[in-house]
Amino acid sequence: MHVSVVLFTSDLRLHDHPPLHAALDSADAVVPLFVRDRAVAAAGFDAPNRSAFLADCLADLDASLRERGGRLVVRSGDLVEEVCRAVTEADADEVHMSAAHSAFAARREERLRRALEADGRRLFVHDTVTVAVPPGELTPSTSDHFAVFTPYFRHWAGARLRPVVAAPRRVPVPEQVKGDPLPGRAEVAGVSPALPPGGESAARRRVAAYWRRGLDAYDTTRDDLAGDTTSRLSAHLHFGTLSPVELVHRARRRGGPGAEALVRQLAWRDFHRQVLAARPAAARLDYRTKRDRWRSERTAGADILAWREGRTGYPVIDAAMRQLSQEGWMHNRARLLTASFLTKTLYVDWRIGAAHFLHWLVDGDVPNNQLNWQWMAGVGTDTRPNRVLNPVTQAKRYDPDGVYVRRWVPELRDVDAPAVHEPWKLPGPARAALHYPERVVELAEGLDRFRRARTGTEREPRG
Template sequence: MNVSVVLFTSDLRLHDHPPLRAALDGSRQVVPLFVRDRAVAAAGFAVPNRLAFLADCLRDLDAGLRARGGRLVVRSGDVVDEVCRVAAETDADEVHMAADVSAYAHRREARLRRALEAQGCRLHVHDAVTTAVPPGAVTPASSDHFAVFTPYFRQWSRQWLRDALGAPRTVRVPDAARSGELPVRAEISEVSPGLASGGESEGRKRLAAWLRGGITAYQDRHDDLAADATSRLSPHLHFGTLSPVELVHRARGAGGPGADAFVRQLAWRDFHRQVLAARPDAATADYRTRHDRWRSERAARADVEAWREGRTGYPVVDAAMRQLRHEGWMHNRARLLTASFLAKTLYVDWRVGARHFLALLVDGDLASNQMNWQWVAGTGTDTRPGRVLNPVGQAKRHDPDGAYVRRWVPELAGLDAPVVHEPWKLRGPERAAYDAYPDPIVDLSEGLARFKRARGYG
């Protein structure tokens, strides 16, 4: 009997899955395996929103496999121990998995390779599964990675992409492959009430709708907060229910400025992953230090709590933070302006904000989250580290009618733009009518001056 194990990690799909297709080569039996990794929970990454979305993904993956004659095998514990145990139980002689970029993923791969070799089993790691272009595939002449996006994007755009693979028709799983119970979304507590559904089936429906309608206007509307005109595919990319290779191909096939802008965002995702792959300590340490003397979470406790709760007195910031809590997701423009407000206007350590985002975001990807926070904080790859996003200016530009603010800050629902973005300017009885909403916790000019002093900008 020829048996292969496919270890699913952040690639929970059947379409365009190179490890699965390679494992099935030669009509082999396959064990589709997912390990509920106790190390993820120990590190604090097993948060309710992602656990709920993961439960959807695993149940959908199992259903897709059963429709093809197979099933998903779920185990819990140490990944290396469980993979080796499954391989021994089923007499598997090879294991296939997707490459990943974090320091933990590198350690996991090294441990797994050693352990499998000790029991006579080969490990095959596949690139271009969770990225379109693998980290390290394009590099500048003087470094092991690109530190600036624009030259990276030029080379990324010229790279050959493999063809997207169809889903297999048949998957045969050996009887000896024992499985634990699949997780159930309804049994997970503290999930955001507006959290989207997960799974490859849902992801492919969203993709089809996006290509059919939204992508054409993406270039013009992707920063429009109220329009909600982004793809919302980021959770599916994070869990791998959609393939970045397939998304690039299909967007390019659609063509036009909107598709080009969308492909650029997929390249940004690969860019951050190649940075983290080369500099794994950037997950917690400044990529480029500015010698900041950040306010700590303890020193800025009241300001941090107001930011988390959406009670800063700046309506667009508060709307975004409330959207995050309700949906486990936030518009990309809103992520930028809320991060700038915390890191630069309040001058709080970017890691405080990054942790909060990871605690709630269903698409809480380590590379994109940490590197975007560093970009905004001016410690990452931004070529203008001193830029500060003014929340009032951002609101008037990207929510000109105030619809986004009124959607998420009902205390201000009776106000029209532009005053809905600056309710503190109301006087007397008019302000009293909206006194349920707080005054700003910081004056923007004072926050800007503090940041400039701290950075030595004069």
Template sequence: MYVSVVLFTADLRLHDHPPLRAALDGTREVVPLFVRDRGVADAGFAVPNRLAFLADCLRDLDSGLRRHGGRLVVRSGDLVEEVCQVVAEADADEVHMAADVSAYAHRREARLRRALEADGRRLHVHEAVTTALAPGAVTPASSDHFAVFTPYFRQWSRQRMRDPLGVPRTIRVPEGVGSEEVPSRAGLPGVSAGLAAGGEREGRRRFSAWLRQGIADYEDRHDDLAVDATSRLSPHLHFGTLSPVELVHRARGAGGPGADAFVRQLAWRDFHRQVLAARPAAATADYRTRHDRWRTERTAQEDIEAWREGRTGYPVVDAAMRQLRHEGWMHNRARLLAASFLAKTLYVDWRVGARHFLDLLVDGDVASNQLNWQWMAGTGTDTRPHRVLNPVTQARRHDPDGSYVRRWVPELARLEGLAAHEPWKLRGPERDAVDYPGPVVDLAEGLDRFRRARGRA
């Protein structure tokens, strides 16, 4: 009987899992394997919120495998070394895994392929597992990737996506392959107090409930900060407890403007991955340079700390940053406002903000995080690179009665309506009673500095 290893990475589920189904083709036994990759930790990506959510996902995956006769094997160390060790212990013939897009993932895959082939084993890498379409599935005639979303989305929408796969009925794991204990979030230090639960069962429960109760209003209300009408599925997409292919199929099956808007967001996720796959340097370097001379952590230390702590004096920005710290997650509109404020109003290097987000976001990944930051900083794929989001105007539009601000900035809880967005306008005893800082920068001054820096003053 042939034996295969299924290497789980950012695809921690049993539903619609092409590598697992391919490995089980015929009469194979499989070793479901997850490696706690030392390289990820060494690069600073193994942060508390994602470790806690990951632990939930791994425990749920192990539970699901056991319901079908299997179990999850967990190892820690260098991924290539650990996979090769498990292959040797199981006398496996091949390894199946999902494709990924980061430069680190590509290097790791190449190392693993060389090591396996040197020992007469095979590596099979499966596309459209962590994305709805493979990064290279659609390309323009003149380039290896789309640099603008709209034409990409037009082509993306015309493609036929594969049908989702069911869960295997039986998963047989060979004896004699040892495993570490499956990790738990219990006792992990530094985890955000409001961090959501992870795992495939939780992801599927949340998506099914949202299909019934939320998706119909998504187009009209997804930017509403107070109502929070988003799906909150991004952590499950990041860890792969939900399949993008299945989500597209089910959303299209639901139909309607809300479903169409949700599918468009899944296409944005694929869009960023095809950009990063083609231009891996965009994780750290400007995709399109504007020759900025950004303020750095050394030259703008006080402003950066005020931004990180949610003490900028602009309530909607501060609410966003406090939500991030408490939940390890942030509303998408709030992410745009916080990023615009740091990169353009404060004119701080976008990499400073991207790193802080990655330190806290449970859904933080290189493609979506870095390229969204670049989009907002005007160094990425935005066709209007010099736009600046005014936090007061945006707050009035997307938090009209101040509920979002009062939820996350309790110092302003007594202020009614729009007053919560401009506390600096209070006078005398009324202002003295509010323990909240004044603005770190005048918006007009920040806008002028940005325009001068970009040669547009």
């Protein structure tokens, strides 16, 4: 009997899964394998919210495979060693997997290829599974990657996407290959209380509901903080419980400004991946340095703690940071505001904010997280690196009635707009009765510090 192994990574679904489709076409049986790679834990990528969401995804994938006569084999340890062990136990000839685009994944893939080839087996890597257009497929004439989104999007929009692959009806799995017990969400400590469920079934329900109620207005409502009308598909795209290729095809068939806006957001994911694939060091270093001497934990520890805990005295910032800890997710407009506030108003190193987001965000991945933080810090691909988002002005524009703020900042639940966005303007006794923190900095003071720092007239003190 001819057997293939399908290695699941960030593609935890059965719909539109080219590696699984290819393996079933070429073999009599397959081993659907997921390895809980200890290197991922060692690198700190197994944050509680993502670990809990992953447990949901694996349970759902296993249930879907069992409906088709199969099961998911889960192993823990070194990925290369565990894949090779499963290959030996199944007497498999080949392994199929999705391409990944980080430096870490590329090194791991190469190790796996060498190990399999040394044993006379083959590795097949399938692209456009975790992205719509792979890094390196679109390049300008003068560089190895696009550094600005708009020209990239023009090329991306004209790229030919592969067709969507149907979910298999049956997945026969050989009996001799055994796995570990599936992990459970309940085993994970430190999970956000309102973390949503993971898994392909939940993802497809979310898409169906959004297509009915939110997509057509996405272009006009996606910045509405109180309305919470974004798709909330980012975690499912991160774990691969949804196919970006399928979403682009479906949105284009739907048509209209809302669908076009969603497609543009999907293109941003691919844009960041092609930037990081070309410049892997940008995961930790400025893409375009301004030679900032950022304030650090040592010099701005109290301000950083207030930002993390949602106690800055700026209601929309505090609401967003509290949403993050409660849900493991944050509205995209709020991500921009909190990042601008930390890096521009407080002049704190963007890496401190990026690390905090990676700890809490269920959709947190390195390309989107690091490069979005650099964009807001003015050291990334933004063509206006010194822009500063005013949290009060932005709050009045995107949460005019203060609904979002009052949802997450209960101290202000009885304060009406516009005072809810500027509680420091309330009379002294009324302000004191709120038990809401004072502002960590005046906006004008923060803006002046940032501008002087960027022009080189202010530097972080030494010693």
